[in-house]
Amino acid sequence: xxxxxxxxxxxxxxxxxxxxxxxxxxxxxxxxxxxxxxxxxxxxxxxxxxxxxxxxxxxxxxxxxxxxxxxxxxxxxxxxxxxxxxxxxxxxxxxxxxxxxxxxxxxxxxxxxxxxxxxxxxxxx
Amino acid sequence: xxxxxxxxxxxxxxxxxxxxxxxxxxxxxxxxxxxxxxxxxxxxxxxxxxxxxxxxxxxxxxxxxxxxxxxxxxxxxxxxxxxxxxxxxxxxxxxxxxxxxxxxxxxxxxxxxxxxxxxxxxxxx
DNA sequence: ACTATAGTCCAATAAATACGAACTATTGAA
DNA sequence: TTCAATAGTTCGTATTTATTGGACTATAGT
Numbered sequence: 067x068x069x070x071x072x073x074x075x076x077x078x079x080x081x082x083x084x085x086x087x088x089x090x091x092x093x094x095x096x097x098x099x100x101x102x103x104x105x106x107x108x109x110x111x112x113x114x115x116x117x118x119x120x121x122x123x124x125x126x127x128x129x130x131x132x133x134x135x136x137x138x139x140x141x142x143x144x145x146x147x148x149x150x151x152x153x154x155x156x157x158x159x160x161x162x163x164x165x166x167x168x169x170x171x172x173x174x175x176x177x178x179x180x181x182x183x184x185x186x187x188x189x190x191x
Numbered sequence: 192x193x194x195x196x197x198x199x200x201x202x203x204x205x206x207x208x209x210x211x212x213x214x215x216x217x218x219x220x221x222x223x224x225x226x227x228x229x230x231x232x233x234x235x236x237x238x239x240x241x242x243x244x245x246x247x248x249x250x251x252x253x254x255x256x257x258x259x260x261x262x263x264x265x266x267x268x269x270x271x272x273x274x275x276x277x278x279x280x281x282x283x284x285x286x287x288x289x290x291x292x293x294x295x296x297x298x299x300x301x302x303x304x305x306x307x308x309x310x311x312x313x314x315x316x
Numbered sequence: 317a318c319t320a321t322a323g324t325c326c327a328a329t330a331a332a333t334a335c336g337a338a339c340t341a342t343t344g345a346a
Numbered sequence: 347t348t349c350a351a352t353a354g355t356t357c358g359t360a361t362t363t364a365t366t367g368g369a370c371t372a373t374a375g376t
Contacts, residue, residue, distance in 0.1 A: 076301070080294045085213035088206050089333095107353075120335050125354055144342045144353050159297060165290035169205045172284060176201070232322075245366050250323060269322050269373045318376085325370070333362070340355075346348085 070132065070139050075154045078135030080162070083155070086134035087166055091115055092127050096136055097167050100150040107145040195257065195264050200279045203260030205287070208280070211259035212291055216240055217252050221261055222292050225275040232270040 087093045094114040099106060111124060119127075128148065131137045135155070139148050155163055212218045220236050236249060244252075253273065256262045260280070264273050280288055 080291065080298050081213050081215050081218065083294075084209040084218075084291070088210035088213050090206055093206065093209075121354070122335055122337090122356085123333090125356090126334075129355090141342085141354095144351095146354070159290075159294035161286070161290045162294045165284075165286045166205065166209070169208075169284035169287045173205050246323070247325085247366055247368085248364090250325090251365075254324090266323095266372085269320095271323070319374100320376100321372100321374085323371085323373105326368090328367095329365080331362100331364070334360085336358095338355105338357080341353085343350105343352080345350085 072132060072138055073135045075135065075151070075158055078155065078158060080159065082134040083136060083159070083162065086130050086136055089127065089130075091119060091123075092131055093166070093170055095127065096131055096150065097170050099137060099148060100152050100163065100167060106148050107142075197257060197263055198260045200260065200276070200283055203280065203283060205284065207259040208261060208284070208287065211255050211261055214252065214255075216244060216249075217256055218291070218295055220252065221256055221275065222295050224262060224273060225277050225288065225292060231273055 087096060091111075091114060095111050098111070098114070111119070113119070128137070128139065128146070132139050136151060137148050138151055139146050141147070152163055212221060216236075219240060223236075224231060236244070253262070253264065253271070257264050261276060262273050263276055264271050266272070277288055
């Protein structure tokens with residue numbers, strides 16, 4: 067069991083962060099994680115969105131967040147312990163994460179209850 | 192010649208913006224545009240990065256920025272007149288664009304002159 | 317009308333993503 | 347220690363998205 071790869075903070079890129087958070091599922095997961103500040107296991111997020119997300123897809127999303135440098139993941143027995151790397155990122159890119167999460171919240175607020183299936187990124191998902 | 196499609200500001204999504212700006216060429220273009228505040232034609236950016244970008248690829252990138260709601264494009268004779276939609280976006284997602292551009296600048300500063308070919312998004316590009 | 321210029325569209329190829337099924341690691345019980 | 351259950355990962359395939367050369371369209375100036 068090789069330990070999971072985490073990019074050192076100086077290798078984390080804006081492009082990588084934006085790409086990782088350009089997926090509705092991932093931004094929802096990360097938002098939750100960063101917000102609560104604490105750790106979660108993957109399965110917590112089987113229902114972050116309206117529809118159930120397959121296990122393998124979730125695993126892929128967590129890997130994407132980890133490789134972008136957004137979260138830190140380590141085994142805790144049989145499950146994973148995921149924490150956001152916000153403090154490190156904040157020192158490298160001040161205000162970036164806060165602005166994204168804030169925008170995400172604003173968007174959630176503006177669409178809630180409208181029943182509108184907002185087209186995120188060309189209607190995918 | 193149908194006029195180009197521009198999404199109304201309320202249809203612009205965070206995911207769409209992040210995705211559009213998760214490409215190094217596009218974030219460079221948009222950064223320039225937003226920074227100078229004024230308009231440019233596409234060909235100005237044939238060399239935004241170290242390598243020459245094919246015309247058709249540039250066209251695709253401008254279309255991506257436009258469809259994400261980041262820029263407004265209109266014909267001016269034989270060329271295009273591109274302007275950033277920063278003010279509108281600012282009112283919908285306060286601080287988002289500024290944070291991204293700021294982070295992008297910080298990253299540029301941290302890599303300049305190192306000759307390091309920073310791996311943006313899994314080494315692509 | 318002809319030519320040059322700026323950009324778009326098309327189609328082939330390459331790369332990334334989604335997800336079911338099979339697999340691995342860890343825990344707790346028998 | 348062997349078995350079953352749980353949490354995630356990996357693999358293979360189908361689908362989607364991105365890249366880019368080359369043909370095409372619109373406009374301006376001769």
